[in-house]
Amino acid sequence: MLGLNKKDTSLLLLVAALVAFAPILLNPFPEGSALAQFNAGYPDLMQRFVIFGIFAIGFNILFGLTGYLSFGHAAFLGAGSYAGVWALKLLTINVIPAIIISTIVAGLFSILIGYISLRRSGIYFSILTLAFAQMAFALAASVLTPITGGETGLQTNLNDPRILDFGVREGGNIPAPSLFGLEMGSSFQLPVAGWLWTFNVGYYLSAVLMLIAFYIAIRIFRSPFGMMLKAVKSNQQRLNYTGLNTRPYMLACFVISGMYAGLAGGLMVAMDPLAGPERMQWTASGEVVLMSILGGVGTLIGPVLGAGFIKYFENIFSKINDNLLHQWFAFMPDGIENVLVAIIHPFIGKGWHLTLGLMFMAVIIFLPGGLVELGQRIGRLFKRRKSDDTSGQTTPAE
Amino acid sequence: MSILEVKGVNKRFGGLQALGDVNLSVQENSVHAIIGPNGAGKSTLLNCLVGKLIPDTGSVMFDGQSVLGRTPYEINQMGISRVFQTPEIFGDLTVMENMMIPCFAKRDGAFEMNAWGSVLGQKDIVAHAEHVLEDMNMADKRQMMASSMSRGDKRRLEIGMCLAQEPRLLLLDEPTAGMARADTNNTIDLLKEIKDKRDITIAIIEHDMHVVFSLAERITVLAQGTPLVEDVPENIKGNPKVREAYLGEAQV
Ligand SMILES: Nc1ncnc2c1ncn2[C@@H]1O[C@H](COP(=O)(O)OP(=O)(O)O)[C@@H](O)[C@H]1O
Ligand SMILES: [Mg+2]
DSSP states (O other), X not given: OTTOOHHHHHHHHHHHHHHHTHHHHTOOSOTTSGGGGGOOOSHHHHHHHHHHHHHHHHHHHHHHHHOOOOSOTHHHHHHHHHHHHHHHHHTOSBHHHHHHHHHHHHHHHHHHHHHHHTTSOHHHHHHHHHHHHHHHHHHHHTTTHHHHOGGGOEEOOTTOOOXXXXXXXXXXXXXXXXXXXXXXXXXXXXXXXXXXXXXEHHHHHHHHHHHHHHHHHHHHHHSHHHHHHHHXXXXXXXXXXXXXXXXXXXXXXXXXXXXXXXXXXXXXXXXXXXXXXXXXXXXXXXXXXXXXXXXXXXXXXXXXXXHHHHHHHHHHGGGOOHHHHHHHTTTSOHHHHHHHHHHHGGGSGGGHHHHHHHHHHHHHHHOTTHHHHHHHHHHHHHHHXXXXXXXXXHSOOO | OEEEEEEEEEEEETTEEEEXXXXXXXXXXXXXXXXXXXXXXXXXXXXXXXXXXXXXXXXXXXXXXXXXXXXXXXXXXXXXXXXXXXXXXXXXXXHHHHHHHHHHHHHHOSOOOOOSSOXXXXXXXXXXXXXXXXXTTOGGGTTSBGGGSOHHHHHHHXXXXXXXXOOSEEEEESTTTTOOHHHHHHHHHHHHHHHHHSOOEEEEEESOHHHHHHHOSEEEEEETTEEEEEEOHHHHHHOHHHHHHTTTTOOO
16 A cells, blocks of 8 residues: 555554544543543643654654764754744744745755765764754854744744735734644543543644654655665665765755654644744754664654653653652551652652663663564564464374 | 776875886786785775775776776776675675665666665566576575675675676675685686676686686786786796795795
């Protein structure tokens, strides 16, 4: 289907199904129950899942295929965000032009950075990309204030020109980003028994774009272009002596990857029309590296899993506090309860980074292939069980 | 007719004269060996032919065109393929994928943005790669990861990858170095077969005299960066100058 083989088609359909039903799947616990805390099916977080999924898929096209580790990918996310806000300000509050312009601007920006950074490989490439991103961050926060809004950031205003929205001027409110009038923030809520499911416009727009981005990534992975990129990672010298010019291959790959980041940036401002310099900071660049490695570098689905995993932790674990722990352990004797809370305390709330760090280490050491490898191992375990069973059946005791 | 003309090539590394006034002419459709003791400058000379090094002075003409100042991929696209001293293949790719890459380079040139079609949908490339794999007797290994093969097979694959490009000149840098006798003989047979089957010029750098005398039609002896003699194998064997250059290596 769609020019994909069977395996890739089922992967795409599986992801599509998961994404489509995410508002239900991510809310497994009834409203008001003790575990409702762990529900992730609210629009804000689901939007982040898929938007960072796009960012990570794009990053993985570069890092996973070619092995070139960009440590400045947030610069493209930021460039896309600023471009998106400007489109919302100058053109129209409709998000479609904003998203397209974000992607294009990030692409142009990555031609410049890629052209220079790709003169080096390995650690020097990483350092160059990092340097560029930090430069972009510093410029955005200071010199470029007229364009970026400086430290406070750039946002939409009531008196923005919005030349394409001829005269459509509702009352005294800043218009919210919308898709032909359908506001990104609007949701349809469906209470079923104890559950509350929220279907949000912004989420579904982002989800559709993520599916398209994922589909394009699969095509790239399976294409002759993708094979050349894998060859760059495997043996660049052999590639050169086989008559292939690695430069344009690498630049094309870098720009595609940058455009994915730009798309993610554009979606971020479509959901919330605000862009600040911190979006370009090196911690943001590092985060997408973590997502890819945690999920499984060079795999198709890994980066999406990694993005979801990290965003879940960031938003859910950070919300757990001591009060909540005391509630959970209230059934225990006071002394034990206090000890338990004291032990867990550093790992929750603001300490969620510690938990994430430990898990990251565990993955690197025990699962170099990331969450995807974990899945594969579990899958193999089940298969072995099954084949043991069947072999037991086919050779009955004599 | 000579396909490769090297004239007055000099190359210094700091104070070391690695190549001193090298002249060499390789005839089209011949097998030309370059031999010499370790450190004679054989690899340096080869690197000057493929764009890895640029000679300080002199000229290198391939088929009437200068190769100097061109990058390795451009020189390859002119029709020179190179086999390395230790096999250089794409270890993380399958044997089939390894073979397809040179087929793409042959069909599409140095760069082609084909990010949409699937690799396996390229029927002509698949057929071409399959054909060369069969020629190399490697068809049964097509799904193997290239890095998991024996050294002899890696060498065979690398030579196959070069042949898939149908080069006019094939350069080999000590293709049997570090190989067991059996693998060495296999490689000799393979090269002979290649020579018999196609119109191709082969320039081979070699240390192993057994290999050289089984294959070469002409031999150039290099010593301390300078060609000592150039002749047919029969005359090289008895040449006292060559014996002297190899003194202590007791192979000739
Ligand atoms: N890149 C280099 N830098 C410095 N010296 C080199 C370099 N490459 C080769 N040499 C020196 O040049 C001489 C010839 O080397 P080489 O061409 O590798 O010899 P051969 O292949 O005949 O054994 C040797 O003395 C070697 O040490
Ligand atoms: Mg050598």
